[in-house]
Amino acid sequence: MTPSAPLPPASAIARRDLLEFVRDRRAVFITFLLPLIAYPIVALATVLGLRTALEKIDGASQPIELNLLLSGPDAPAVAARLVDLRDAPDRSTLKAADAWPSSLTVSIAAGADEAIEEVATGDADAWVEVPPGTARALQTLGGATLPLRATSTAVDMETAIGHLEAVFESLADAIRRERMARLQVPMSVFEPVTLAVAPKTGGGTSVAQATEVVSTIASSLLMILTLLTVTGAFHPAADAFAGEKERGTIETLLVAPCGIHQVVRGKFFAVYGVTLATLVANLVAISGTAAVGLRALPDNLQGLFAVAPSPAAVLTAVATQAVLAAVAAAACLAITSSLRSLKEAHHALTTVMLAVSVLAAAGLVPMPLPPEAIAAMPVAGQVLVARLALTGEPVGILLPLTLIAAIGWCWLLLKATAAALADEDVIFRGPDAAGGLLQRPSPRHLPTPAQGVLPAIVGLAGVWYVQSLLPDNLAVALPLQQLFSMVLPLAAVSLWQRVDLTRTLRLVRPAGGGWLSLPGAVLLGVGLFLVGAMTIRWLVGDTPSAAADELAGKLTSLLSETPAWIVVLVLAVIPAVCEELVFRGWMLSALAGEQPSRGRQLAAVVAQAALFGVVHLLPERLPTTFAMGLVLGWMALHTGSLLPGIVCHAVHNAVPVGVSLLTETSLDSLEITPLALTAAGLLAAGVGAGLTLLGGRKHITTTPLPPRPQTDAEGGGQAVQKK
Amino acid sequence: MVSDPEPRAATLGGPQGPPAIAVSDLVKHYQARDGSVVRAVDGVSFDVCRAETVGLLGANGAGKTTLLRMLVTLLKPTSGTAEIDGIDIREDPLGVRRRIGYVSATTGVPDRLTPRETLTSYGRLHGLDPAVLAASIERLIEVLGMTSYADRPCGRLSSGQRQRVSLGRALVHEPPVLVFDEPTAAVDLLGSRELLDLLADLRNEGRAILLSTHRLHEIERRCDRFVIMHAGRVVARGTREELLEPSEESIEDAFYRAVAS
Numbered sequence: 002m003t004p005s006a007p008l009p010p011a012s013a014i015a016r017r018d019l020l021e022f023v024r025d026r027r028a029v030f031i032t033f034l035l036p037l038i039a040y041p042i043v044a045l046a047t048v049l050g051l052r053t054a055l056e057k058i059d060g061a062s063q064p065i066e067l068n069l070l071l072s073g074p075d076a077p078a079v080a081a082r083l084v085d086l087r088d089a090p091d092r093s094t095l096k097a098a099d100a101w102p103s104s105l106t107v108s109i110a111a112g113a114d115e116a117i118e119e120v121a122t123g124d125a126d127a128w129v130e131v132p133p134g135t136a137r138a139l140q141t142l143g144g145a146t147l148p149l150r151a152t153s154t155a156v157d158m159e160t161a162i163g164h165l166e167a168v169f170e171s172l173a174d175a176i177r178r179e180r181m182a183r184l185q186v187p188m189s190v191f192e193p194v195t196l197a198v199a200p201k202t203g204g205g206t207s208v209a210q211a212t213e214v215v216s217t218i219a220s221s222l223l224m225i226l227t228l229l230t231v232t233g234a235f236h237p238a239a240d241a242f243a244g245e246k247e248r249g250t251i252e253t254l255l256v257a258p259c260g261i262h263q264v265v266r267g268k269f270f271a272v273y274g275v276t277l278a279t280l281v282a283n284l285v286a287i288s289g290t291a292a293v294g295l296r297a298l299p300d301n302l303q304g305l306f307a308v309a310p311s312p313a314a315v316l317t318a319v320a321t322q323a324v325l326a327a328v329a330a331a332a333c334l335a336i337t338s339s340l341r342s343l344k345e346a347h348h349a350l351t352t353v354m355l356a357v358s359v360l361a362a363a364g365l366v367p368m369p370l371p372p373e374a375i376a377a378m379p380v381a382g383q384v385l386v387a388r389l390a391l392t393g394e395p396v397g398i399l400l401p402l403t404l405i406a407a408i409g410w411c412w413l414l415l416k417a418t419a420a421a422l423a424d425e426d427v428i429f430r431g432p433d434a435a436g437g438l439l440q441r442p443s444p445r446h447l448p449t450p451a452q453g454v455l456p457a458i459v460g461l462a463g464v465w466y467v468q469s470l471l472p473d474n475l476a477v478a479l480p481l482q483q484l485f486s487m488v489l490p491l492a493a494v495s496l497w498q499r500v501d502l503t504r505t506l507r508l509v510r511p512a513g514g515g516w517l518s519l520p521g522a523v524l525l526g527v528g529l530f531l532v533g534a535m536t537i538r539w540l541v542g543d544t545p546s547a548a549a550d551e552l553a554g555k556l557t558s559l560l561s562e563t564p565a566w567i568v569v570l571v572l573a574v575i576p577a578v579c580e581e582l583v584f585r586g587w588m589l590s591a592l593a594g595e596q597p598s599r600g601r602q603l604a605a606v607v608a609q610a611a612l613f614g615v616v617h618l619l620p621e622r623l624p625t626t627f628a629m630g631l632v633l634g635w636m637a638l639h640t641g642s643l644l645p646g647i648v649c650h651a652v653h654n655a656v657p658v659g660v661s662l663l664t665e666t667s668l669d670s671l672e673i674t675p676l677a678l679t680a681a682g683l684l685a686a687g688v689g690a691g692l693t694l695l696g697g698r699k700h701i702t703t704t705p706l707p708p709r710p711q712t713d714a715e716g717g718g719q720a721v722q723k724k
Numbered sequence: 725m726v727s728d729p730e731p732r733a734a735t736l737g738g739p740q741g742p743p744a745i746a747v748s749d750l751v752k753h754y755q756a757r758d759g760s761v762v763r764a765v766d767g768v769s770f771d772v773c774r775a776e777t778v779g780l781l782g783a784n785g786a787g788k789t790t791l792l793r794m795l796v797t798l799l800k801p802t803s804g805t806a807e808i809d810g811i812d813i814r815e816d817p818l819g820v821r822r823r824i825g826y827v828s829a830t831t832g833v834p835d836r837l838t839p840r841e842t843l844t845s846y847g848r849l850h851g852l853d854p855a856v857l858a859a860s861i862e863r864l865i866e867v868l869g870m871t872s873y874a875d876r877p878c879g880r881l882s883s884g885q886r887q888r889v890s891l892g893r894a895l896v897h898e899p900p901v902l903v904f905d906e907p908t909a910a911v912d913l914l915g916s917r918e919l920l921d922l923l924a925d926l927r928n929e930g931r932a933i934l935l936s937t938h939r940l941h942e943i944e945r946r947c948d949r950f951v952i953m954h955a956g957r958v959v960a961r962g963t964r965e966e967l968l969e970p971s972e973e974s975i976e977d978a979f980y981r982a983v984a985s
Contacts, residue, residue: 013848017837020845024836024877249832253893256796257849258821425799444755 010259014267018237019274028236032275033282036229040286043225044294065156067102067164070125072110072150078136079147080107083168086175096174100167116150123155127165139176219310219391220365223318223384226283227361230322231329231353233279234272238333239346241268242422247342251428265334265419269411272334276326284319310391317396318387324407325383329357331414332379338421339451356380364388372399374623377406409607416604420450420594444499446595453591456494456583457612460486464616475559479571486616487579491587506586511642511696521692522636522645524685526652529632531682533625533653535675540621552619560661568658577650584613584630585637585646593638606634629653632686636693645693742810743771744901744932745778745795749804752790764790766956767804772932774900777923779947780936781979787956788936789828792905795934796826809900822850825894825902827887829909835879839870839889842878843896850897857896864892868922884915891922902926904935908942920946944975954983 022028071080087105092098108125110116119125128150135145149165152158181188245251254264310318333353337346357380364384368375376382382403389396421427426445464486471478495502503509511518560568592605610630614623633646752765765787772778782788793799795806797817805812811819833842840861847857865874868888873881878889887907894902904923908916916939924946927933937943950967952960960967960982967978 010849010851013845016848017834017841017845020841021834021836248835249830250834252798252826252828253831253846253890254849255798256821256824256826257846258818258851259849260818429793429799446755 010257010263011267011270014254014264015270015274018241018268018271022237022240022271022275025236032233032236032279035232036279036283036286037289039225039229040283040290041293044290048294065102065160065164066104066106067156067161067168068106068108068124068126069165069168070108070110070116070119070128071131072113072116072128073131073135074133075136076109076131078139079131080109082139082172082175083107086168086172089175092171095171097167097170100163101171102164102168105168113150120151120153123153125153126156127152127161129165142180216392220388222287223387223391224358224361224365226280226287226322227325227357227380227384228354229283230276230280230326231333231357233282234276234326234330234333235347235350235353237272237275238330238337239343239350241272241334242338242418243340243346244343246340246428255422255428261419261422265415265422268334268418269330269415272330273327276330277323280319280322280326310393314390314393317390317400321383321387321390321400321403324404325380328379328383328407328410328414329353331411331418332356335414335417335421338418339424339427339449360384373402376403379407379410382406413604413608413611416601417450417592417608420592420601423594424449441497441499446501447505448494448498448500448587448591450592450594452494452498453588454608454612456487456490456587457616459490459494460583461616463490464618473555475555476563476567476571480575483575483579487583491583495587505590506582507590507637507641507643508586509642511640511645516696518636518640518642518645518693518696519648521689521694521696522649523652523689525632525636525689525693526649527656528682528684528686528689529629529649530653530656531678532686533629533682534657535679535682536625537622538675540624556657560658565658565662569655572658573651573653573655576654577647580613581633581637581643581647581650584609585633586643588612589634589637602638606631606638609634632690639693640696645696649689741774743807744774744776744809745772745806745903745934747771747791747795747804747806750791750794750801750806751803752787752794752799753802763956765794765801768953768956768958769804770951770958770961772901772934774932775927775930776948777927777933777935777946779943779950780934780953781938781940781950781975782936782953783938783983786953788953789905791953792826792828792903792934792936795820796824796903797821822897823899823901825897825899826905827890827894827903827907828905829907831890833878833881833886833889833893836877838875838877839881839892840865840874842889843892846893847896852897860896860898861892864895867925868892869918882915884911884918887911887915887919888922891919895926900931902931902933904933906937907935908937908939916942940976940979941974950975952979952982959983959985 069083083105084107086092086095087107092101110119110125110128113130116125116128116130120128129147130150131147132145134143135147137143138145147169149162152161177191178188181191242251245254255261257264333350336349336353340346340349360378360380361384363378363381364375365388372385375385376399382399386396386399386403389399426443427449464482467481467485471481495505556572559571563571588609589605592608593602594605597605610627610633613630613633614627617623617626619626629650633650636646636649637643747768747770750765750768751763754762754764756762768787768791770778780788780791790799794801795808795813797813797820801814805814807813808820809823811823813820833839834845837845843861843864844857847861852860865871868891870885870888870892873885878886881889887910891907902923907923908919911919920942923933923935935943935947944964947964949963950961951958952967960978964975967975967982969978969981972978972981
């Protein structure tokens with residue numbers, strides 16, 4: 002060993018994990034060799050598919066020699082016309098002339114039997130029956146329908162029919178022109194306007210088509226690359242905690258003289274290292290496959306080289322994928338940190354695969370969200386920026402935005418991982434529910450972080466499924482929505498996981514008796530509404546989304562048809578109580594956990610605020626609901642009570658109702674400048690926050706122990722008398 | 725309850741100086757599935773001096789593992805505290821971890837690393853200087869008799885050999901205090917005897933050793949003192965001579981009597 006300075010604990014852990022990973026030959030093979038095999042297979046299938054498709058298209062567009070058989074008494078007359086047309090020098094001016102067969106032979110059959118035989122033997126390619134009277138009809142101003150009786154199996158039926166249709170369309174056009182000339186009517190009577198299309202230049206694929214092909218290939222490649230890169234995190238992440246627990250080595254790691262954050266950081270470095278190496282293996286495989294595969298492309302697709310992405314675009318895409326790998330590594334660690342065996346971990350990681358697929362798709366297909374919002378999402382944001390870069394579209398602010406957002410996501414996910422590791426129940430508990438599926442877990446003081454976010458996620462699904470069943474009348478629909486999205490999920494989860502509800506839901510008086518924090522909450526509510534409303538107006542201008550517009554319309558009709566106290570109850574009080582119970586009560590307590598550090602408190606507040614923003618399902622209001630969640634989260638932690646948050650939230654929701662009722666108009670219509678409203682809002686919010694701050698800080702402590710019952714064995718531990 | 729008030733003879737190689745482990749009214753409560761409170765450890769006090777081996781005896785479920793996990797800072801006490809080499813387990817858990825070596829029956833070793841690599845990785849975790857660490861590992865490999873398999877993957881070693889690796893891991897940072905939770909549970913008779921011989925050497929080097937087991941006959945003559953736990957409490961403690969009644973022949977008899985009372 003060469004002398005050097007001692008390694009930081011995180012590096013030591015990462016080094017040990019990476020060494021173990023490299024020794025696991027099967028895992029290395031799957032992680033690194035899979036992409037090297039997968040991409041050539043995909044490429045081979047693509048090239049073969051393209052070739053087959055092109056051959057089919059080529060075959061369909063190639064003119065063939067057509068031997069047409071006519072039958073019936075008027076067949077000679079029609080045959081003569083067709084032959085004349087075929088030999089006419091100006092045939093190219095007629096309609097459909099360019100779709101004629103390369104050569105046309107017309108012959109006449111004596112009867113149906115002979116025609117059938119000739120088609121069956123392949124002497125004729127198609128048999129058309131000419132009905133009696135056709136010749137006369139064509140000479141006068143009449144018309145005729147000529148049935149196609151059979152085509153030979155010797156030719157492609159679709160191609161033969163296509164050519165026949167062209168031949169008869171040209172015939173019809175020729176006859177039409179003759180009639181018009183006879184009647185001395187100019188052609189323009191029937192065709193006043195014609196679009197002249199210039200013939201396509203050259204035989205190669207046009208630039209527009211090529212760009213489209215590149216875009217499709219880039220999207221497919223990005224999807225495969227994302228999924229394969231993420232799978233690189235699976236094995237080391239499953240091994241990181243669940244594997245250590247299975248082998249009995251987790252204790253030795255947790256008694257090492259370093260904090261849990263160092264352990265998590267070390268594990269993250271190891272998982273990220275393997276994920277990055279997987280990404281590199283994928284990129285090498287893609288480059289190699291492309292170099293070989295493009296040579297195997299048909300000549301007419303070689304033009305794609307001309308619109309291949311620039312080195313800068315490729316660099317941007319690689320950078321975003323590297324950041325995506327970090328998010329994936331952190332997500333896999335967070336999901337597996339509370340699991341006890343590799344089997345459990347691998348099972349849980351399939352959900353990551355599903356989530357990544359959905360999120361990656363969100364970055365590839367058009368979404369009803371501004372690109373900035375998608376860029377801030379995990380996976381979707383990085384895929385979006387990579388796609389834009391590869392297809393030559395401007396990336397602009399989206400690149401730094403997605404990089405910063407990804408760092409934020411990693412931070413949150415690693416905080417969640419550390420939270421699971423710090424939970425004694427999670428690390429040392431026995432197997433779950435030996436007594437059946439419905440057996441409830443052991444009671445806890447606070448819910449676990451996973452249980453903390455469960456009501457919101459169940460509620461989000463719940464509101465999605467019930468929204469079509471809700472009545473139009475908001476006075477009924479809104480309380481029902483709160484019932485399904487907040488109250489019932491919270492009730493179900495709290496019934497399942499028994500906790501100290503008073504403490505979890507912060508059902509206590511605010512610190513300092515609430516004398517300052519409650520008026521502070523009122524002012525903060527007013528201020529937050531004003532600042533929020535002005536921010537939304539600044540962000541989206543005067544054109545709200547259809548969903549927001551529809552909601553505004555419903556609210557207006559609610560205000561005009563319903564007593565004021567019901568409106569305040571439905572819009573302000575009920576949502577404030579329900580949402581505060583779920584987000585700042587249950588979820589924040591669960592995420593912050595027992596005796597939270599400052600970092601953990603911050604992570605918990607940010608995470609619940611993010612989910613609070615998401616469940617409102619209005620993209621344009623996401624920034625303001627997120628900010629509102631942050632303020633309410635801070636308030637709950639600072640005062641130790643849910644009450645100021647409920648007051649603040651209710652006042653925030655009640656302000657527009659109050660404005661409408663008092664002035665019989667909306668805030669937007671008031672003759673006050675946005676700047677003045679924003680200033681007033683900031684002032685109110687500032688004074689409110691100051692009062693809340695002064696109201697006293699809640700000291701975060703562990704729950705007092707349950708009273709110790711008296712037992713007979715008090716005073717245990719006496720020394721046995723020496724004999 | 726305070727630390728053991730009885731004076732002990734400071735014999736050569738025997739208990740010396742102030743307690744290296746001082747447990748003071750340590751309590752750990754859990755909530756059971758039915759909502760009741762489980763008192764896994766319920767007001768336990770005792771101490772262990774340097775150059776002393778104390779046997780922590782108790783049936784399965786007596787609270788031994790919970791107690792030891794609190795001492796090595798894997799679990800937080802509900803109340804009470806303990807000091808390891810003068811460091812409070814609540815106030816400075818990282819300081820405690822630097823002074824303690826811990827091996828349990830369930831402690832595993834990484835299958836794909838060799839004993840040498842295992843010791844190296846844990847030495848690094850303790851922030852040891854690479855040169856010091858290398859010397860320490862060579863010495864441990866020799867002392868623990870691992871020379872013949874020091875570079876073989878741990879996954880191919882016998883249970884006894886793996887337990888020696890585990891012991892080496894706990895010793896790599898030269899801790900003054902050692903805590904063993906059923907270290908011989910997964911080892912055969914021969915391996916168990918060799919392991920206990922090693923522990924005796926470690927004690928004679930001046931370390932404080934707390935050793936939990938329910939295989940009483942193995943440690944009867946190897947511990948300076950015993951602490952007997954039952955249902956989360958200390959029900960008896962003292963030297964072998966102090967614990968045995970005239971009619972009793974082994975520490976097992978004293979254990980059954982203490983638990984039954």
